[in-house]
Amino acid sequence: MLKRFVDSKKDTFTEEAIKGKHREFQGKFNYFVTFFAAFVGLYHIYTAAVGPPFAILFRNIHWMMIGVLVFLYFPFSKNSPKNRPQIIDIVSIIATLIIGFYLLINIQDIAGRAGAPTTTDWILGMILTLLVLDAARRTVGWPIVIIATLFLIYSYFGPYMPGVLRHAGQNVDRLFSFLYLTDAGIFGIPLGVSSRFILLFIVFGSYLERAGAGEFFKDLSIALTGNYVGGPGKASILFSGFIGSITGSSTANVVTTGTFTIPLMKKLGYKPAFAGGIEADASTGGQILPPVMGAAAFVMAEYLGVGYVTVMVAAIIPAAFYFITSYYMVHFRALKEGLKPVPKEELPNFWDVIKSGFYYFIPLVLLIFMLVQGFTATRSVLFAIISTIVISWFKKETFMGPYDILLATADGVKKALEVVAACAAAGIIIGVVTMTGLGVSFSTLVEHLAGESLFLGLLYTVIASIILGMGVPTTAKYIILATLVAPALHNLGAPLLAAHLFILYFGTDADITPPVGLAAYAAAGLSGAHPLTTSIEAFKMGITAFIVPFMFIYGEALLMQGDVQWIILAVITGFIACVGLGAAIQGYFVRVMPWWHRIILFIGAVMLMEASLMIDAIGLLLAGFVFAIEFIAKRKEENETAVS
Numbered sequence: 001m002l003k004r005f006v007d008s009k010k011d012t013f014t015e016e017a018i019k020g021k022h023r024e025f026q027g028k029f030n031y032f033v034t035f036f037a038a039f040v041g042l043y044h045i046y047t048a049a050v051g052p053p054f055a056i057l058f059r060n061i062h063w064m065m066i067g068v069l070v071f072l073y074f075p076f077s078k079n080s081p082k083n084r085p086q087i088i089d090i091v092s093i094i095a096t097l098i099i100g101f102y103l104l105i106n107i108q109d110i111a112g113r114a115g116a117p118t119t120t121d122w123i124l125g126m127i128l129t130l131l132v133l134d135a136a137r138r139t140v141g142w143p144i145v146i147i148a149t150l151f152l153i154y155s156y157f158g159p160y161m162p163g164v165l166r167h168a169g170q171n172v173d174r175l176f177s178f179l180y181l182t183d184a185g186i187f188g189i190p191l192g193v194s195s196r197f198i199l200l201f202i203v204f205g206s207y208l209e210r211a212g213a214g215e216f217f218k219d220l221s222i223a224l225t226g227n228y229v230g231g232p233g234k235a236s237i238l239f240s241g242f243i244g245s246i247t248g249s250s251t252a253n254v255v256t257t258g259t260f261t262i263p264l265m266k267k268l269g270y271k272p273a274f275a276g277g278i279e280a281d282a283s284t285g286g287q288i289l290p291p292v293m294g295a296a297a298f299v300m301a302e303y304l305g306v307g308y309v310t311v312m313v314a315a316i317i318p319a320a321f322y323f324i325t326s327y328y329m330v331h332f333r334a335l336k337e338g339l340k341p342v343p344k345e346e347l348p349n350f351w352d353v354i355k356s357g358f359y360y361f362i363p364l365v366l367l368i369f370m371l372v373q374g375f376t377a378t379r380s381v382l383f384a385i386i387s388t389i390v391i392s393w394f395k396k397e398t399f400m401g402p403y404d405i406l407l408a409t410a411d412g413v414k415k416a417l418e419v420v421a422a423c424a425a426a427g428i429i430i431g432v433v434t435m436t437g438l439g440v441s442f443s444t445l446v447e448h449l450a451g452e453s454l455f456l457g458l459l460y461t462v463i464a465s466i467i468l469g470m471g472v473p474t475t476a477k478y479i480i481l482a483t484l485v486a487p488a489l490h491n492l493g494a495p496l497l498a499a500h501l502f503i504l505y506f507g508t509d510a511d512i513t514p515p516v517g518l519a520a521y522a523a524a525g526l527s528g529a530h531p532l533t534t535s536i537e538a539f540k541m542g543i544t545a546f547i548v549p550f551m552f553i554y555g556e557a558l559l560m561q562g563d564v565q566w567i568i569l570a571v572i573t574g575f576i577a578c579v580g581l582g583a584a585i586q587g588y589f590v591r592v593m594p595w596w597h598r599i600i601l602f603i604g605a606v607m608l609m610e611a612s613l614m615i616d617a618i619g620l621l622l623a624g625f626v627f628a629i630e631f632i633a634k635r636k637e638e639n640e641t642a643v644s
Helices: 001-009 012-015 028-052 053-075 089-107 106-110 118-140 142-156 172-181 189-210 211-223 232-247 252-265 273-290 293-304 306-338 352-373 377-392 404-438 438-450 454-469 474-484 486-491 496-512 517-527 529-543 544-554 562-584 595-608 613-643
Strands: none
Touching: 001 106, 001 352, 012 474, 028 053, 028 189, 028 404, 028 517, 053 089, 053 118, 053 189, 053 562, 089 438, 118 142, 118 172, 118 517, 142 172, 142 404, 142 474, 172 404, 189 211, 189 232, 189 293, 189 352, 189 377, 189 404, 189 474, 211 232, 211 252, 211 352, 252 273, 252 404, 252 496, 252 562, 273 293, 273 306, 273 517, 273 529, 273 544, 273 595, 293 306, 293 404, 293 474, 293 486, 293 496, 306 352, 306 474, 306 529, 306 544, 377 529, 404 438, 404 474, 404 529, 438 454, 438 474, 438 486, 454 474, 454 486, 454 496, 454 544, 474 496, 486 496, 496 529, 496 544, 496 595, 517 529, 544 562, 562 595, 562 613, 595 613
16 A cells, blocks of 8 residues: 555655656665655654754754765765665765764763863764765755865864964864864754754645645646736746745755746747746745745844844845846746747636635745744744645645655655755854854955945955855855855944845855856756856846845845835835836837847836935936837837838
8 A cells, every 4th residue: 555655646856856866766665765754854843843852962863864865865976876875875874873873872971071072073073074075965066065175174274374364273183073062063053953944844845735735826826927928937936936935945946846837938939048047036036035035034033133023024025126027027028029928728717726725825824923923933834834734634635644744744854955965064164164263254354355345345245155155055055154254244334134134145146146056057957958048047037136135235124124104115116126127137118128228227227226315216217218218119110100
């Protein structure tokens, strides 16, 4: 019975998430590994209900479990067998378990001799560091591994560093024991976040999918936008943005939702690069979309010592501008190229869709309600998971019995492997920063280069954020940047919350920024377009994310802070700016625009995003001038056509 059930269910990790990158087991071994993955998820759900063990022990157990799954599912190299583990995987698993159990068994003794590590301590710490780096390499690739390795080298060669980057240097015994045996290294904040929040939210997303919510929101997106100009692209923005908020990784979201959205867009006439760009843009935007924001909102609240609601509310207007601009990018591009909506006979009826699945909003509303009421993110997502199981019982075809729950849990845990491995590697970086004082030194360096200019500091921060954010999942990149870069911005005069949102935006922008843009590269693989061309399209689609952060640094009305009239002004002028940006970038408003109209409109749109009466007035005049002459020119062309 179990075999028939497992074989009949679609494992999204296997068939959609990262196909071809990981192993696919068969037979009894597949059942064993699936049940182990389910056990891992259920253990985390259990700790969410009753409370986790002591922090470093919980993070250690979390990593032991996840490490075993990483070395099982992700092969050592491209030439490794894809249907079974090999010797090096078994050795890595055994080493992971030995290191984990050593810490569990000897925790009292280790605490008693804090600051005096034994040879065994630092050797096991060094092995753990190598295992974490290998796990990150297998799952998310080389970028974060290279960054972490450079930080390790920096910790050892500190005396030879120039200027403010110089430090006393760390011996290998102190370095690796610190990374292993403290809650400021590998078992620090990043793994703490993944153990408490990230894994649970990804499992929640998997429960929603297995309960049928993914199909419902897909149909709802098409029903809402499909019969309009650019309908498939607009549906992709809604669907991928929503799902992307939960996944915690732009790239993982692209290869999950893009398997549906990209073929649909291509079928209706979208060029492959543009279809891939839309998907990459929406998936990346999901990382800054409340309420979840790829779990970064919860981490940010902890870093800042504020309530989650403060972060969520502040992120609403910037995220809205991002998606409104993307919407109009698709709209004007579709008009420009004559792209057709979804054929009427293929459109689902909106009210039929609502009637068939309105209850899928219940877990999301419950989640937001509990968060707003002050419940912890862990407790809130626990009740959201439970409510998802309950609503699955509303239909026979979506009924989640014990086996469904096990498989949904296993699927969610497997999807979380990449993010957790990246968080563990981020712990190495944070540990080195803590030991060497690099956070202060880096902030000092940025401040020194910027002088007293906040604007120059922002530009240096943009460069650092995009470089450090390449190839790293959302939460991990935020943690790295919050440690290294955010303090400098705050010292230069940026409001603290605005500074943290600024680095989150530009760290996320790395996923669509040429020449790398890993989310765009993943979309190119699905669309069949050239990766660089797709990255450029995604970059143009997401241009708002490169503008708005500068605006909310200088005008906190965009973060819903300050007087109500300024917030209202920011919303109104910002909406006009989003339309203007879409038209300027795509080169079309009511007709194809001359290049100089596009430049004037772009400048006007950017000025409209600044919440200042004088600048807004100038921006409105520029944008209004272009809109007016475009309408006049269009009317003239129509009259000439009618006459001829």
